[in-house]
Amino acid sequence: MSFLFKRKSSGYWYIGYYNESGKRINASTKEKLKTRADLVHDQFKKKNNKNFIPDILYFNDVQEIIFSYIKNNFTTGTLLIYKSTIRKLNSMYGYKPLKSITLIDIEEYKSKRLRSVSPVTLNIELRTIKSFFNYCVTFNLLSFNQLSKISQIRIQETKLLTFTNSEINLLIGNISHRKFKLIVSIAAYTGLRLNEILHLKYSDIDLDNKLISIINSEQFTTKSKKNRSVPVPDALVENLSVLFSDTGTPLLIDSDSYIFSVDGSSSYDKSYITRKFKNLLRKLKLNDSLHFHCLRHTYFSNLSKLNVPINYIKELAGHSSIKTTEIYLHNFRQDLNNFVSGFKY
DSSP: OOEEEEOTTTOOEEEEEEOTTSOEEEEEOOOSSHHHHHHHHHHHHHHTOOOOOOSOOOHHHHHHHHHHHHHHHSOHHHHHHHHHHHHHHHHHHTTSOGGGOOHHHHHHHHHHHTTTSOHHHHHHHHHHHHHHHHHHHHTTSSSSOTTTTOOOOOOOOOOOOOOOHHHHHHHHHTOOSHHHHHHHHHHHHHOOOHHHHHTOBGGGEETTTTEEEEOOOSSOOOTTSOOEEEEOOHHHHHHHHTTBOTTSOBSSSOTTSBSSBSSSSSBOOHHHHHHHHHHHHHHTTOOTTOOTTHHHHHHHHHHHHTTOOHHHHHHHHTOSSHHHHHHHHHHHHHHHHHHHTTOOO
8 A cells, every 4th residue: 555755855745655576666746735645645546556565574664654754743852762762673673574573572672671771761662662563554564563562561650759849949049050040940930841941932931921932943842742831930030030121122132042042043952951950969969869850840749739730730741641640640649648647536
């Protein structure tokens, strides 16, 4: 069977199919609109009425098709995970046709990978492998997904790592670098992800309405691919106001420039901030297991303790699924257990 895919470099939609010898053919629809490309594809299918799926396809035959789809529909980070995972699997089983890779092979893959990565990382790879093979079925590159029953590594549930209120104040109070202090403050008072903070522009800050907008752009995409706005607590408004003049315009810089940047055109490096934050934790002799993302966990855990409805927290956090948000509800329940454990009449 044939399938449609878009080449981002040209913007045109192509029809991909395999001939009877298993060779992949790409034919341009000469259309940039998906609706018009669908019509061309329908005509192609009527003219070439075949349900042929090649018997022998290898990773190298199909991976660029799947990678192209991921690139067009998900974030750059997701694409990197797919590329990294599939190339590792390819290095072990690239000599085998896709349909010949079995659950026994995956168990061997697990054993090998566990020598160098954590169970959490391995589970991400296992979900990626299962998804990759599902896409192969979707694009008629496989007749079925023989890896649909991949089992993940069991991981013992642990308490969510969060900061105490005094630790948050200690952190912020010991930062002298103005913009680094603001990055940490925004994370602690809004729960924004570090990448979202680093891609904030002056135009995303609305002090009159006390809102920060997280907007998708060519350089940045949110994890859910959705724009959202989050409220700014009064405690953060004063810190943000130093970026603007009395008239609300950015100080000495264009409103479309990045706030956390040396030149306004490119944001700070994410790893630079995480390293700087880890050094601060060690300087203050705080739990070494804590990290920057724990600021986000702390904010939403505190909202949960304040009885903010879980669906509100989901929207503020930018989660695609309520199941992701439920980790904060679980943390709240653990605290409740501690509160009532000594209760008696």
